[in-house]
Amino acid sequence: MSQHVRVRDLLEERAAAMRTGDADRIVADYLPDAVTFTLAPPLKHTAPEVTDPEAMRAWFASFAGGLEYEMRDLEVVVDGGLAFCHSLNRMSAVPQGATEAFTLWFRSTVCLRHVDGVWRIAHEHTSTPFYMDGNFGAALDLEP
Incomplete structure (x- = not known):
């Protein structure tokens, strides 16, 4: 199996873990020194928060029922x-x-490193655009 396919599979498995609320699976992919820039404050997340399944479980618990999660137009470069x-x-x-x-x-950007034969996430950045018309509100109504 090519490295490209392995990375793609890892990201597809993470999307499935989001749909099932599998916090342990999600945090297992991060390197211990991973940095994330997520939709939620603060501006930067680092260990131990990034690698803490309890933090992910608390986030999943903030929703009634599960959540829908879809990944589209995935591009992978190795x-x-x-x-x-x-x-x-x-x-x-x-x-x-x-x-x-x-x-x-x-939008999601993920950077991974191949460590000890396994792909692990070193950095993840998620964002929404915002309107530059003086309102500066998040552009949550956009669709691909």
């Missing part, structure tokens, strides 16, 4: 022991206490 990936992702869920689900599309 060069030696480094891989760079980007995709457009959709998430939909009902926050605890809410009556309706929210749905948003966001």
